[in-house]
Amino acid sequence: MPSFSKLYDSFKNGYVVAVLSVLLAFIAVAAVVYKPLTTKSNPVVQSQDISEITKLVGNRHKLEYLLLAQPLSDFPRYVFKYKDADEINVVKVPSTSHTNLEREVLLKHAIPYAIAKDEFLNANRAILEDEEAQRSALAEAGAFLARNAIGIALLVFLFIGLRKGMPSLGLGSGASVIKPENLKGSMDDLVGMEDIKREVAHLEEMIINRDLYRSHNIDKPFNVMLTGPAGTGKTKLAGYLAKKLDIPLIQASGSGLESGFVGGGSKALNAIYKKAVAQGRCIIFLDEAQSLFMPRGRGDKKWDDDTANTLLGLLDGVKSEEGSGVIWVVASNFDDANSQMDEAMLRRFAVKINFRLPNKSERRELLNVFLSRKNVECIDWSNLNLDYVAEITANLSPALLETVVDRASMIAIQEKTLIDTDVLFRAFERASIGLTDRATTAEKNKERERVALHELGHFFMQIDPYVRQGLTWDEVKAKSNLLKISTESVSKIGALGYVLSSASDVSLRTLEEMEQDVVQLYGGVAAEELFYGARGISTGSQNDIQKVTSMLDLMVNRLSMYSRSKLDYSQLKSEHSPEDALRQVEAKADELYTRTLDAMKDYKDLISALTGTLLERYVLSKDEVFALLAELTEPPRKAA
Structure with a gap:
């Protein structure tokens, strides 16, 4: 049996620790609630603009760090700071958008990030909540401590006194x-x-x-x-x-x-x-x-x-x-x-x-496996072209392919139909693009016309190289990766229209192919300038221009595609390199945009002819687009 002196020492030590714990709690609450001038922390700029995350691709060389706060919550927060800025940027996004941003922006472009630690969040409390709510919560906590100081001290003492007799509470011990x-x-x-x-x-x-x-x-x-x-x-x-x-x-x-x-x-x-x-x-x-x-x-x-x-x-x-x-x-x-x-x-x-993403044959087999798990009467196998679906789902992981198949089941159940190629296509579109809406622009005829011209500009610059080879429309169609042109709005990406195309499994790109990608991106803004003039260009081209800027930076500065000296100029610390790099990017952007605008003039009549049909139907499939083109005329220019 322990002696009285040992019991007394235990009680005394426990009591002292309990009192100190309560005092420290009061000090911590007071320090945060009243925010003395000696507290140092970076200013926090909060936003819900998802485009701030997509901009990180072009600004990754400026990043000091990128963290994810509360990644498993309904509204994860992206926390990042640029090297030349004092403020910490916080972008709050829905969990559904977070999944896509992580896959399409962070992982696809290999932008490193980490989970925000509690120490960091505690030092920058404004990241998780606005200042007024924080002060209110802390004030309530302080009042609670003040009212229950004695009870808290006793609880702390009991916890300390019984601690040695308790089972291990080590973190992670709950792993099964x-x-x-x-x-x-x-x-x-x-x-x-x-x-x-x-x-x-x-x-x-x-x-x-x-x-x-x-x-x-x-x-x-x-x-x-x-x-x-x-x-x-x-x-x-x-x-x-x-x-x-x-x-x-x-x-x-x-x-x-x-x-x-x-x-x-x-x-x-x-x-x-x-x-x-x-x-x-x-x-x-x-x-x-x-x-x-x-x-x-x-x-x-x-x-x-x-x-x-x-x-x-x-x-x-x-x-x-x-x-x-x-x-x-x-x-x-x-x-x-x-x-x-x-x-x-x-x-x-x-x-x-x-691990790698599956190739076309593996995607076809995966789709077949996922579909075969369903009852045979749920699938219209006679109208199911898995080769086509595998073609359009390039760069999708097995998990995303399973999501596409599950989404196809939901569509089939809602529409009381069977899963076929069309249903799988729409499921793929829903998984990759998101919800589309016609009501947003239904009564805005001028805006819809501009969107139609913009998207048709992208399409014609996509097929322009084939047209200039002197190919027929059928031959151009066979080479085009177009899936559909739409003037429906997409809330997830903030777009009022889009051109949906299939991707390629091969990620290697030549200089000529990358320049063609830039020209295709410039097609939308060039079409607007062609029909509305230089002062009639809208803000709808913002995302295209951001992508072009990132691509030209890669081509000029990181791959030095236009220089005999093959260097990654982004790593050089020369005082003159930033200005030289900027001039080179600007010169190449001007050259490629001028090329786009000149090429677009050959398609002006075709764009005008297709615009009315696109506005009427909202969506044109690949088959519909080329059927209309075949009715209108031969390709505008053949190779000399």
């Missing part, structure tokens, strides 16, 4: 162990991806034949790093591997390891590791772990890298005897080819498997 028999699916569910399957088979062989590798003095843990675009099956692969090896799986999120407490991430990792060791043989899967691979030493607080440092030690297998059966598998949407990563962390992974 999934037995192999409870894991769904198998490696066969990875349609195509034969290169990835071979890598996994090799990994499986290494794990099973561990003794053979020890004979070659290879005894390090076979830590595995999975990289590649979102939705390509990295998470599923970890489950398939555990099921194939017949060992349990522990899954945790890389961003979920970061807590508001110093050392919280380290405690979570150690708790997960101990749980894995207790299983003997086990896979620990860390999903969305890109934040753990960022170079260390970037923060000004010594504990900023604690989680990464702890992971480094565990990956090394320092406790090799007790953790020899633990395999670490981490997944990241970035790799060291498109994002700067910590070299020490990369060296810990003996096996790196890079």
Whole structure:
């Protein structure tokens, strides 16, 4: 039985800590509520303009950092700061838009980002709420503390007194162990991806034949790093591997390891590791772990890298005897080819498997698999051209293809019809473009006419190279990647019309092809100038011009396509390079826009003839456009 003096010391220490805790709470509340002049923080500029995120593609070289605050909430916030600015920019977006922005802007253009830590958010509270709401909430908290100070002190004392007798409350200890028999699916569910399957088979062989590798003095843990675009099956692969090896799986999120407490991430990792060791043989899967691979030493607080440092030690297998059966598998949407990563962390992974987007034949097979899971009476197989659907869905991940098929089911159910090519096309359009609306511009005839001219300008500049080769309309149609021209508004991207085209699986582009892309983007504004004059150009070309600017910056400054000296001028620190680069971009933009305007004049009569039909129908499919062109005239110009 403990002596009275020890009990007294325990009570005294607990009481002192309780009182100090309450006092510190009062001080913290008062400091924030009254905001003394000594508080230093960057001014915060809040917005809900999604275009601010798309601008990051062209301004990435100016970025000091990009963070995501509350990424799993209904309204995630993009937090970024430019190197030459004092203010912190905050863009609040709906969760549905966040998913598309992350895929089409951040991942597609390899813009590095991380999850905003609580320390950062606490230091910049205006990021999460406006000042008045914050002060009101804090004032209420202060009043609550004042009214209940004694009760809070007693609760703190009881917590401290019972702390040693309580079970571990370590963060991450709630991560559950999934037995192999409870894991769904198998490696066969990875349609195509034969290169990835071979890598996994090799990994499986290494794990099973561990003794053979020890004979070659290879005894390090076979830590595995999975990289590649979102939705390509990295998470599923970890489950398939555990099921194939017949060992349990522990899954945790890389961003979920970061807590508001110093050392919280380290405690979570150690708790997960101990749980894995207790299983003997086990896979620990860390999903969305890109934040753990960022170079260390970037923060000004010594504990900023604690989680990464702890992971480094565990990956090394320092406790090799007790953790020899633990395999670490981490997944990241970035790799060291498109994002700067910590070299020490990369060296810990003996096996790196890079996922890719499916090619056309794999997309066709994936679509067939997803459709085959539905009842046979739901599909009109006789009117289903999977080759065409696979063609138009280039660059979509397996997850997005499944979304397209599910969306097709919803459309079929609503319209009481069967899934066919047309339904899948509309599902693809809904997934890629979003909701379209005719009512927004239904009674605005002048605006609709301008939109029709603008979109037709894009179309004619898309087919212009084929027309100038002297091809017939049928031959031009076969080469064109047009899907439809629409004057319906799209709220998701803030557009009053659009030209929908199929993409290409091949990402390599030549100088000539990139110049043609610029000319096609300039087609809309050139059509407006052709019909309304230079002073009649509208703000509808803003997005096109932003894309052109980014492309010309890439062509001139980063790829030096117009110079014999092949350098990435964006990395040079010369005082004169920014001005020289600007002049080169301006000169090339002027040249290509002039070329676009001159070419557009040959199509003025055709644009006028098609505009009325487009305004009447709102939408023209590829077949309808070329049928109208064939009725009107032969192509305006043939090659000399």
